[in-house]
Amino acid sequence: MTEDGRLERLSGMLKRRGFLLPAFEIHGGAKGLYDFGPVGGRMRSRVNQRWLDHWLQLGNVVELSCPTVTPYAVLEASGHVGEFSDFMTECGSCGEASRADTLLEPHHPNPDALKRDELQALLFQVQPPCPGCGNQAWSEVKAQNLMFNTTIGAGDSGRPGFLRPETAQGMFTSFNALHRHFRERLPFGAMQVGKGYRNEIAPRQGMIRLREFNMAELEYFIDPEAELNDDLSPWDDAPLHLISDGGNGVEITLSEACKQQLIRHPTVARFMGITRDFLVDIGIDPSRLRFRQHEQDEMAHYAVDCWDAEIEGSYGWIECVGIAHRGCYDLESHEKATGKTLRARREFDEPRTITIDAWTIDGATAGPAFKALAGAVKTAVEALPKSTSFPCEISLENGAKVVVGEEHVKPNQKTIKETGEWYIPHVIEPAFGIDRIIWHVIDHAYSELEKNGEPYTLMRLSPTIAPVDYAVFPLFEKDGMGELAWNLHQTLCKTSGLVSMYDASGSIGRRYARADEIGVPICITVDHQSLEDGTVTVRDRDTGEQHRITIDSLS
């Protein structure tokens, strides 16, 4: 996998040139935390911006920024408190921590599904031997969560919270504001780039599994019953490499994959196409990109269907994007937890008329007669057929039986006209791991060449995300060449969106080499002729070709 030390040389270069560095290193470092350095920092923000620009082209999405500090209740409602934790217990004898559900596997068909109290009870009852020392003295079961705990507020007024494990929840809880913003018309989307946190048990593989990471997510809200008009034709001449659930890899167009039901939702397919375009735009090699569908049992707790974009690099095939059809799971969960409505309205083509001809209670008599049960009696009575005769014994929801007399009821005859209905929108979510993507962009761009018999490194970064746009060199810092070059550098830096780098140290060849190593697309050299006619040489990184242009045409 690692071709004779390429990964080591690449990592060394990234550290030396300031792309990626272990964070807080002078204090001994911290696992799973990285700095984007003086070169990488700029590259990261360009990728983020490019991502936003790319999805804004949909025309019906907006950008949000939600807090990373999140109250306990939000993540409890979303299912993360339950799903993102393992229940741990410690051996009282040797101190070894074990997962309670693993210990109980021989004693229960599915201990993973047990709640904490049930696990605890079963553990104390069974007392399985410690895999470490064989003793049977387990501590209370504690939830060890993969989310970072924190306390919001101080002292007794503080309440528990977490650092968010994904940006999505803030967008779900803002649904009503989004809905209003979009004049209550679906589909629409909200997106944000930001930090997410997971207290990984074992961060590994550099940028691949981090404890604090950059993510970019879009929540696209759709009406599950609306007619779909996802246009997949833009990708008809660009088949994708797909690996479907339980199937083998195929090269297939998105249109065809939908027709064959490999991809279960056309919006998911369209987002796969848009994702591919984004990745290729910023420099991912399309031949090292594939989409893989999750197996049913692999799917996260919220997903209905999920396709990963996987990119091949120094660590093999790595999941860098997840495109999940989350159904109505999230909005429904927050509705249940809060009692608030998170819905959109769908008007019927024709108003629907519902005719009711049955019974209901007469509040004046049933109320005093059934007191607290009156509500349940009403529900039960209204469910009875018109042919019922009273008095009559009926069963209530809570199991109680009551006798309802003729005096307690009255006919219920009405016609209700409904012009539409409220429903919980479904969500399609493309979620991008920015760090993993940047890693692969770098990995694919990093080229080890040979130049005049010497090893030579070149970063073929796309100009769309290169950390530096122009490098400006005075051939020699004398006769005014230095001043002219510095002024040009300043002018370029004043241009919005451009970054120029001035370098006057070392031979010109060395400076080209330094610029090539961090992927500067264009080097501009000021020489003697520049002083006379205001022209400079412009050199292309990948071809090495030079031509003269006037300074004016640059800015």
Add this chain to the structure above:
RNA sequence: GCGAGCGUAGUGUAGUGGUUAUCACCGGGCGUUGCCAACGCCUGAACCCGGGUUCGAGUCCCGGCGCUCGCACCA
């Protein structure tokens, strides 16, 4: 989390318990050259942290932190 290996300038490295800690690239300055990692001189920069053994520890022992790999776990 378990097991194994590793931790020396910015990077890559050498280093029998006793050196002024090796070499290369690298960075900076000066000079020279003047369009693809040129050269000379000068210069900068390191034993992961904390204990222990020892007259003496980069080297041996213990613990921590970090890195790599395998297992386990997991977006």
